[in-house]
Amino acid sequence: MLAIFKKEFYSYFYNMSGYIFLALFIFIASVFFSLLNIFQGFPDFQYVISDMTILFLIIIPILTMNLYAQEMKNKTDQLIFTVPVSITKITLGKYFAAVTLFSSAIVITFLLPITLSFFSSLPLAQICGTYLGYFLLGLCFISIGIFISALCENQIAAAISTFAAIFVCFMIDNLATIFPTGKNSSALFIFILISILCGIIYTRIKNFIPVAIIFIVMTILLIAAYFFNLPIFDSAVYKISNFVSLLARFNNFSAGILNLSDIVYYLSFVSLFLFMTINTIEKRKW
């Protein structure tokens, strides 16, 4: 795992992507810092970090597009998947290399609030909370990126798909508000979710009967809930999207609320995507 980690980390600097990433990140952070903290004279550095979430759209594809797509393109996957190192270790090695580069960029931006602290008293709790939230959000997006990279054989396709996926994550809160909140539309929405879920399970296990059973059971439960007028249908679209939304939880952090459930959600999200990445690679063998 260490060998893969080292190779991936150095390879950011063999090709230019590591330098581009660091330069871009620090430059944008400094621009936001100058605009908000220096010219306007605010001590609230947490807003700079919050504004920098938009940067994820660009920096995450840079970080993750090469992780697996390039191995497939160079055919070096024939080397790393035939040595006695498990796919889990390879995936973790790659993931942590991306996380390490991302973290080092964050650590460099610590200089900005430290500079600020000489001239003003800072809302320390909120800044630390926002940093933690930003870091966890980054972990989630990197896990999405590595998953997409494992699906693609072309880095550019991986980069664009990652951009699109992160864009959807950003838009999901806004999109949720335009959906109707009525009972019928909520039931329909949940039914579509059940169908998609069963579809995904079917593509994974390729066995029709258990998937059909799951589908029928869940549909019956849904119909029952509908006729018993359970409260789950009240603006279900909004509730569900609010639950899965990564950004909505980040807002808790920047408000200075350290909620254990948010941290657990982020870490579960990362685990799920890493698991799916490993699963995708394993499945490719067949």
Next chain:
Amino acid sequence: MIEVKNLTKYYGKKIAVNNLNFIVNKNEIIGLLAPNGAGKSTTMNIITGYIAPSSGNVIIDPQIKIGYLPENPPLYPDMKVIEYLKFVSELKCADKNNLTDIMQKFKIDDVADKLIKNLSKGYKQRVGFAQALIGDPEILILDEPMSGLDPKQITEIRDLIKSLKENHTILISSHILSEIDAIADRIIILNKGEIVADATTFELSKNFSRTPKIIVRIRGPHEKIIEQVKIFANIVEIKKGIEDFATDLILENKNEGDIREKIFQFAKENDFILLMMKPFDVTLEEIFLQVTEGDAQKC
């Protein structure tokens, strides 16, 4: 050492490898010979665990290490040769101290500090081969190791493979016979995913040259030769020879003992001059073409 049992692989509905069965013994060099697209690389990818078979299995002692050189050498173009080999050593948890030996063996020590993307195809191929030897694996799986090399390098690599024979078991593939018939103990010929021949080179040539042929070149008037030569019942071919006033005959020996004496007597009686007489061997190339065209018997 390697036992392949009922190995079958489908890609979608297309069958790539169909029910392969063979055994590779310890310290044996097996040549896997097939036209392009006949399932060589698929078989090797399955043996090394890169892909899984649709059915059947490959039995190798899990303690035994395998070195693998895929068809396209798995190289990182942005790395230097030495960095790449160090990475592979770390990946295989192997000793990094004998890298210099390996580089000298493959004559790549002069490009150790060059970026892999700037190397010629021959160098890339050798770096890929060197990678397979890291960690001192007992089994070597080499998928077309000679491709991209010039004739001198091919000879060198062939000598190297021969020198590895003492303590390695090697499965080597190629679509060019001359590359492997000199080093392989046994040749397995694949066609359309199936084994069509599995024998030593000696057995192959014995089975496929059903009746020995002899080629004779005689100097004398062409018409007279054609007239007189009819006493031999076993003429396969008569043509004007490439030399002046010469005629080439190809005769088949159908259980009538050594016909060379008869030929000599024939030339002497007719005042012809005998320029050449040599056995006409069936080459492995011809055997290969015969079996892969599917019209030959299985051996």
